[in-house]
Amino acid sequence: MSVLARSVGNAFRNKIRTSAVVAVLAVAIGLALSMLVANQAVGSKVQELNASVGTVLTVNPAGGQGFEGGGEPLTTAESATAAAVPNVVSVVGTKALRLENESATSTSSTGTTSQQGGPGGGPGGGTSVTTSLKAAIDAGTLGNRNNTNSNSGAAGGSGTGNSGAAPTFSLPITATGIGAEVDTSGKALNITSGTGLGDYTAASTKALLGTTLADKNGLKVGSTFTIAGKTFTVAGIFDAGTTFGNNAVYTTLAEAQALASTPGELSSMVVTVNSMDNVDAAKTALQSALGSDKADVTQGQRNLETAVSSLDSVKNISLVAFIAALGTAGLIILLIMVMLVRERRREIGVLKAIGARNRTIGLQFVLEALVLVALGSVVGAAIAAFASGSIASALISSNSTTSASNQRGPGGGGFGGGFGGGGAFGGASQLLTSVTASASPSTIAIGVAAVFAVAVVGALVPALLTARIRPIEVLRGE
Amino acid sequence: MIEVKDLVRQFKTGDRTIKPVNGVSFELEKGTLASIVGKSGSGKSTLLSLLGALDKPTSGDVVVDGVSLAGLPDGKLTEYRRRDIGFVFQQFNLIPNLSAIDNVMLPMEFAGMRKGARLERARTLLEQVQLDPEKHSRRINRLSGGEQQRVAIARALGNEPKLILADEPTGNLDEQTGDHIIELLSSLSRDHNTTILVVTHDRTLAQKTDRRFRLQQGQLTEEAVRPRVVAGA
Ligand SMILES: Nc1ncnc2c1ncn2[C@@H]1O[C@H](COP(=O)(O)OP(=O)(O)OP(=O)(O)O)[C@@H](O)[C@H]1O
Ligand SMILES: [Mg+2]
Numbered sequence: 001m002s003v004l005a006r007s008v009g010n011a012f013r014n015k016i017r018t019s020a021v022v023a024v025l026a027v028a029i030g031l032a033l034s035m036l037v038a039n040q041a042v043g044s045k046v047q048e049l050n051a052s053v054g055t056v057l058t059v060n061p062a063g064g065q066g067f068e069g070g071g072e073p074l075t076t077a078e079s080a081t082a083a084a085v086p087n088v089v090s091v092v093g094t095k096a097l098r099l100e101n102e103s104a105t106s107t108s109s110t111g112t113t114s115q116q117g118g119p120g121g122g123p124g125g126g127t128s129v130t131t132s133l134k135a136a137i138d139a140g141t142l143g144n145r146n147n148t149n150s151n152s153g154a155a156g157g158s159g160t161g162n163s164g165a166a167p168t169f170s171l172p173i174t175a176t177g178i179g180a181e182v183d184t185s186g187k188a189l190n191i192t193s194g195t196g197l198g199d200y201t202a203a204s205t206k207a208l209l210g211t212t213l214a215d216k217n218g219l220k221v222g223s224t225f226t227i228a229g230k231t232f233t234v235a236g237i238f239d240a241g242t243t244f245g246n247n248a249v250y251t252t253l254a255e256a257q258a259l260a261s262t263p264g265e266l267s268s269m270v271v272t273v274n275s276m277d278n279v280d281a282a283k284t285a286l287q288s289a290l291g292s293d294k295a296d297v298t299q300g301q302r303n304l305e306t307a308v309s310s311l312d313s314v315k316n317i318s319l320v321a322f323i324a325a326l327g328t329a330g331l332i333i334l335l336i337m338v339m340l341v342r343e344r345r346r347e348i349g350v351l352k353a354i355g356a357r358n359r360t361i362g363l364q365f366v367l368e369a370l371v372l373v374a375l376g377s378v379v380g381a382a383i384a385a386f387a388s389g390s391i392a393s394a395l396i397s398s399n400s401t402t403s404a405s406n407q408r409g410p411g412g413g414g415f416g417g418g419f420g421g422g423g424a425f426g427g428a429s430q431l432l433t434s435v436t437a438s439a440s441p442s443t444i445a446i447g448v449a450a451v452f453a454v455a456v457v458g459a460l461v462p463a464l465l466t467a468r469i470r471p472i473e474v475l476r477g478e
Numbered sequence: 479m480i481e482v483k484d485l486v487r488q489f490k491t492g493d494r495t496i497k498p499v500n501g502v503s504f505e506l507e508k509g510t511l512a513s514i515v516g517k518s519g520s521g522k523s524t525l526l527s528l529l530g531a532l533d534k535p536t537s538g539d540v541v542v543d544g545v546s547l548a549g550l551p552d553g554k555l556t557e558y559r560r561r562d563i564g565f566v567f568q569q570f571n572l573i574p575n576l577s578a579i580d581n582v583m584l585p586m587e588f589a590g591m592r593k594g595a596r597l598e599r600a601r602t603l604l605e606q607v608q609l610d611p612e613k614h615s616r617r618i619n620r621l622s623g624g625e626q627q628r629v630a631i632a633r634a635l636g637n638e639p640k641l642i643l644a645d646e647p648t649g650n651l652d653e654q655t656g657d658h659i660i661e662l663l664s665s666l667s668r669d670h671n672t673t674i675l676v677v678t679h680d681r682t683l684a685q686k687t688d689r690r691f692r693l694q695q696g697q698l699t700e701e702a703v704r705p706r707v708v709a710g711a
Binding site: 356 | 557567576
């Protein structure tokens with residue numbers, strides 16, 4: 001008979017009570033573990049999001065975005081200014097071109113660059129040039145509606161005549177000159193075959209094509225096509241993940257600037273900030289460095305940020321619930337052990353009368369508490385394994401109802417903005433549901449360790465109470 | 479060698495103060511078998527608990543082999559109870575959900591004895607108090623009063639104490655078994671030089687002890703000196 005054996009024996013002395021205590025403990029421990037699992041799952045998702053898209057700012061010319069709006073274009077000099085702003089990790093300039101298929105623009109002189117509205121004129125920033133490529137997207141209802149809109153906008157500009165092209169209208173292709181191997185939202189390009197463009201700041205007749213655009217035109221790595229009459233070689237094919245994103249061409253920044261005959265001009269800048277926490281401060285600093293009359297700084301992935309903050313609140317809720325459930329487990333242990341110590345005062349007195357040290361008796365009670373907690377943990381872990389998935393998704397769905405309404409806000413912009421917002425919204429809701437809470441053994445182990453730590457603390461108080469019991473009490477049946 | 483010096487223990491009940499032990503002094507040589515008699519409620523158990531460091535006197539002191547109990551901290555008093563004292567309680571005070579043998583092994587475990595050694599010693603002791611071997615592993619609450627009393631005696635002997643304090647150790651035993659227990663105790667005092675103080679109502683038991691005390695109105699008086707020596711002369 002050792003201290004441990006005695007503790008185990010004592011834990012089972014009253015089987016009905018032991019079962020009741022274990023059941024209550026199991027609920028508390030199961031809840032604690034579920035919350036921990038949810039917390040870890042959401043936490044890693046938040047980290048993943050922060051690491052990828054949450055830290056990107058987009059700078060557009062004041063009053064313009066994509067091919068719409070007006071104002072002064074951004075310049076390479078301004079990208080240097082932006083790079084000097086604190087917390088900014090990188091600045092990637094882009095130059096967007098609108099490519100129109102040669103056959104669709106046959107009414108205008110083939111092979112010449114047609115400036116669609118200069119700075120200060122109608123739609124600014126965008127430049128239309130011809131190409132041998134055919135768009136991978138059919139115009140459809142949306143396209144035709146957008147085309148009408150853009151033509152009415154173009155009417156306000158210099159009006160170089162492609163407005164008569166409506167019957168043969170096909171969607172334009174976006175060609176973007178990029179200063180690094182990232183897309184216009186700052187995400188690294190996923191090149192599925194071929195290679196990148198190497199030095200993105202030098203002029204080069206190599207280009208990257210989206211998968212669907214390449215398929216539509218029957219192009220492979222090494223194939224050639226033309227932009228503004230100039231022959232380009234396909235260096236690589238990328239997959240942007242969306243149909244819209246894959247109907248695009250990337251060239252080096254310098255090449256796009258040359259094609260548009262606007263050296264040093266940028267359509268937008270993609271600014272990456274070092275951490276999610278600094279994004280707001282960097283945005284303000286960037287805006288004042290560039291001047292609010294010159295540039296608009298927007299958080300391209302605002303909706304994702306909303307998603308992240310809603311996930312963050314889920315994370316906080318689950319953490320609080322974990323601590324609360326843990327505290328409850330500790331409290332249960334504390335109360336049970338106080339009760340047991342009171343009940344066994346006489347026995348404790350006897351043990352002391354025959355020479356047991358205080359620490360021997362204290363240890364016996366702590367071990368007895370741990371036996372109860374061990375049983376509670378086994379049942380609790382089983383509960384958590386079954387319940388944590390549904391608890392996590394219940395937490396997230398109740399929270400994303402509020403975040404979804406927020407997400408619709410920035411989605412209402414123009415052509416580019418609308419698509420971007422919609423795509424990102426889809427991504428955000430997808431990531432909310434993709435948080436899968438799986439009870440990994442290591443998480444459960446951490447949780448159980450925490451439960452045991454709390455139980456030791458909870459059992460220590462009553463165990464220390466035993467030290468105050470005087471052996472003489474046993475002689476008088478008090 | 480135990481010296482008891484002007485020991486006083488008083489209790490306050492309501493506005494009355496009673497002093498069941500009121501100025502008790504005596505000395506016991508090593509290896510003495512002594513008895514205390516006295517009316518019920520005269521304070522015998524109270525005196526014994528003071529000697530066994532289960533209770534603290536209102537005043538006075540107990541000195542065991544030159545060490546004053548009054549000057550010892552609680553930890554040392556626990557050690558004194560564990561190593562030097564074997565206490566047989568009037569109400570046995572065994573742990574009810576443990577077996578007889580586990581109860582006997584408890585003090586040995588507290589003293590750090592190895593498991594095999596304590597099992598063997600516990601068996602020997604239970605045999606010495608004549609408990610049926612088949613009852614060694616029976617739970618305490620399934621033993622008779624007399625059987626429990628003998629387990630309590632066996633437990634007190636576990637750590638070879640130098641002072642055994644036994645409160646009515648034969649109160650629940652038949653004459654024959656009682657005689658055997660007395661024989662066991664006197665052999666311990668003879669052969670192991672153990673000092674033994676027995677509280678009893680049993681006149682015949684008291685007759686067999688080296689020294690006989692009577693507790694009356696808080697005072698201890700010795701009845702006759704060394705009857706065994708006198709009888710043998
Ligand atoms: N904790 C206490 N508080 C108040 N009075 C007490 C306390 N302990 C003992 N007494 C009283 O002290 C007196 C002596 O009690 P004690 O148990 O020592 O008697 P005893 O001689 O052992 O009697 P018995 O032969 O019946 O066992 C009794 O009157 C008892 O009521
Ligand atoms: Mg008594």
